[in-house]
Amino acid sequence: MIAFWHSLGFGLVTAGVLAVSSVGLTVQFGVINYANISYGQYMTLGAYFTWDLTNYAHLNIWIAGLLACIGVGLVSLFIGKAIFSQFVKRGSPGSHMLLVTFATALLLSAIYSVAWGPSPRQLDIHALNALHVGPFLFTAVQLYVIGLSAGLLIAMHLVLTRTRLGKAMRAMSDNMTLARLTGIPTGRVTDAVWLITGFLAGVGGVALAIEIASFDINLGLNFFFVVMAAVVVGGIGKPYGTMVGALLIGVSIEVSTNVIPAQYKLDVAFLILILILLWKPQGISRITGKV
């Protein structure tokens, strides 16, 4: 029984990592209207930038992480403007956009392989003391991750509800044509979306890298479906539903290890993704209400 509570605790940590990453993806997906398969690669970039900054520039991990994620946001903006929007301007259909993001993801993979090579790395925060919180058992690192995620989610909520940018993002996500008609500068808002969601992806990547023992260039590729699963469960373009989705999936993944071998735990997320797409493709957002 203790194992169950511990796994539930891990589930909360994974949910935290997942929530940050998937809120980024769902907001992005809602605004641009196509699935960005290279999103996972931004997560990888966050982890590797942070590693480089802590190792070569000897920066404190929090500062390194912050700079790294800003860098990821910039890369995301660059790719969004220089690559993706060129195809959208050309009028490429949805299926082509998917192939473009797919090709970009693999192009990035090749670049990462050249830049950083195949050997795994570790991001350590030297705060591994174990803490008992109720029936759960956390390390301080994990509590940091949960705290960081919660903080970012609250910040995102404030941006979405209290700022004009956030309102514009929600408007574009709901109805692009109407948003344009009401004079929202869709180009600039999209730029902001690339920046912000890229940043969130970077944070997700760093948090993930901290949480797992070691990571390599396939970090984001492997985790992308888990993020996608949370997005779909929550409803595309619905950040609050996605947070619930992240909780559901994060907990399911970790709790499932009590029943099936741990190496298959990510596949549980893929299975949930497939099941949700077949049973309730709009996601669960009808229950949580519209954003």
Place this chain on the structure above:
Amino acid sequence: MNSASGLWIANALVNFGVLATISVGLNISFGMAGILDLSYFFSVAIGAYFGGVLALGGTNAALDLNHILGLSLPWPIAILGGAVASGLLGLLVGLVALRRLRSDYLAIVLFAVWSIGYDIISNTPSLFNGITGLFNVPQPFGATSNPLTYPWVFLPIVAVVLGLLVLVAYALERSGFGRTVRSVRDDSDLAEAMGKAVMSVRIRSMVVGCAYAGVAGALTIFYVGAYNPSAWFIFETIAAFAAVLIGGRGNVFGALIGAFIINGIASGVQFIPTIAGRLDLTADFREALLALVLMLVLYIRPHGVFRERLGTRTRDETTADELSIESQPPLPIESVQ
């Protein structure tokens, strides 16, 4: 022409044959039916693995070669078995996924299928020997041939198989089935209103496409005598889609040309001088180049080099564009059918 360069040519031709099989098959499910089958290489793998385990004998613990089945069947039957296995996989996936999903979601589900398959096979040695993969697969005429000239021995097999499959693909393209499938791809609501069995036609295209993939996989494992997960990592999918898109969707001849061009690029990369100390760069360069080629094709000439042929008239690009739902830019996602 000395024997070494001759050998290189034979090997390149065999590779072309395999890629052409993949390309013509993907042209059926993606080119004609419009199914973004990102799991295509999983079907290739299933064909290879089943072809292999049908031809292999029992498991060999001494060699650390674990796998299911092991029926020591002759290779033609094993290749057929591989195709059937892939076709069945396509049927299963099609029945479950093609029913309700739109193209975005379908593509992601199929990608997820590839990912799950990859994870399970890599982590479960009892299936197909995990990461190490299958080896010691008996090559056709392998016992009597000189390994150094084997590509020449295998080439006729590839040629015959490819020839048959191309004929079948041509027949499909020109048949009523082919016309129906393309009309479903372009405007499935209209096709349904005209009484076409949309679901059945799409599932059948998926099955046929996957069966082609299975044949390609089986050919690969019999040519090399071995097969492991690195042969079907997600990168390979880019080459397949690039080949179909270069040639033009729904166009068998175009798929062959596309395969030729992509195979040329993929093989040609090895002639770029390597940088000392980073010998692994060739593979990365190849992947980056193929990804760029795919994006270039999508940008410059998304309809491919050759136009689609409908009946006896060539399809007019602009009017087809205006008419087809497929060509609409991404619409706001408010509800999912």
